[in-house]
Amino acid sequence: MFARNVSIHLKPNTLNDFTQTLEKDVVPMLRKQPGFRDEITLAYEGDTDVTAISLWDTKEQAETYATTAYPELLKSLEKFLEGQPKVRVSRVINSTSHKLTAASVVAA
Numbered sequence: 001m002f003a004r005n006v007s008i009h010l011k012p013n014t015l016n017d018f019t020q021t022l023e024k025d026v027v028p029m030l031r032k033q034p035g036f037r038d039e040i041t042l043a044y045e046g047d048t049d050v051t052a053i054s055l056w057d058t059k060e061q062a063e064t065y066a067t068t069a070y071p072e073l074l075k076s077l078e079k080f081l082e083g084q085p086k087v088r089v090s091r092v093i094n095s096t097s098h099k100l101t102a103a104s105v106v107a108a
Helices: 016-030 059-069 069-080 102-108
Strands: 002-009 036-043 049-057 086-091
Touching: 016 036, 016 049, 016 069, 036 086, 049 059, 059 069, 059 086
Parallel strands: none
Antiparallel strands: 002 049, 002 086, 036 049
């Protein structure tokens, strides 16, 4: 399993609208993507820094999403963003919520 970690800096006073857009538009779109497993979004104190973590079955599926649906998604969120989000892809080596075995982690 792979995770896309997106660090976002929001414009002041936009967290509530960003959250509503996330629930109404972003998550339903993610659910339609091949290999998508989960979305976890964290807001930090001060409400302008957010980390969105999406989990994917394979690195290839995460990369396909990054080049196809993500650019359009980013356009729909531009009104909330201050600067460009930073994206990192990493291999998930442990999850208490998703069934991972040592063999699946090594094979990935």
